[in-house]
Amino acid sequence: MFAGHFAVAAAVKAKSPEVPLWSMMVSTQLLDILFVPLLLAGVEAIEPVGEGYGQHFIRADYSHALVTAVVVAAVVALLAGRAWGKRSAYILGALTFSHWLLDLLVHRADMPILPGNLGQLPLLGLGLWQSPALSMAVEGGLAVLGIILYVRSTLVRADSPKARGRALVASAVTGTLVALSLVTDVLGIGA
Numbered sequence: 695m696f697a698g699h700f701a702v703a704a705a706v707k708a709k710s711p712e713v714p715l716w717s718m719m720v721s722t723q724l725l726d727i728l729f730v731p732l733l734l735a736g737v738e739a740i741e742p743v744g745e746g747y748g749q750h751f752i753r754a755d756y757s758h759a760l761v762t763a764v765v766v767a768a769v770v771a772l773l774a775g776r777a778w779g780k781r782s783a784y785i786l787g788a789l790t791f792s793h794w795l796l797d798l799l800v801h802r803a804d805m806p807i808l809p810g811n812l813g814q815l816p817l818l819g820l821g822l823w824q825s826p827a828l829s830m831a832v833e834g835g836l837a838v839l840g841i842i843l844y845v846r847s848t849l850v851r852a853d854s855p856k857a858r859g860r861a862l863v864a865s866a867v868t869g870t871l872v873a874l875s876l877v878t879d880v881l882g883i884g885a
């Protein structure tokens with residue numbers, strides 16, 4: 695789901711030019727960024743249930759617990775507020791939490807409410823990944839929409855040939871990033 699998360703960042707960037715794009719990209723992927731060291735340490739795991747796109751059961755009991763997502767989003771909002779003001783705090787906090795919501799849509803029921811699946815509460819996940827074609831269409835659609843919104847807004851704001859050149863470079867970089875992340879998702883690497 696790399697592409698879906700990046701696409702959300704690109705789409706929001708279109709409406710919030712004052713917040714740095716990198717901070718949005720990091721915010722939307724933060725839970726997966728936390729997942730990587732936990733995965734390497736063997737605390738969390740990916741269990742394949744088939745081949746390719748979305749065919750895995752993810753045991754991310756700490757990085758992808760609902761309460762973790764809320765706490766991480768609050769910390770991001772606090773830091774963003776100090777760095778770039780109140781509006782950025784809301785935007786980056788919401789973007790951080792959007793990762794959990796988007797994952798909820800695609801994950802099989804493997805996302806706990808409390809960190810470490812404390813209390814053995816029901817695991818959450820709507821399981822769109824069980825239909826690779828449908829979830830690929832949703833993610834591909836998000837990617838295209840995110841890129842279009844981003845490119846359009848950066849070009850509209852460019853008021854000189856030089857600014858237009860910069861906007862085109864930024865659009866190309868962002869578009870490539872989203873497209874590459876879509877490839878990694880389709881290959882079945884995206885968590």
Ligand SMILES: [Zn+2]
Pocket residue numbers: 725726758793797885
């Ligand atoms: Zn995730």
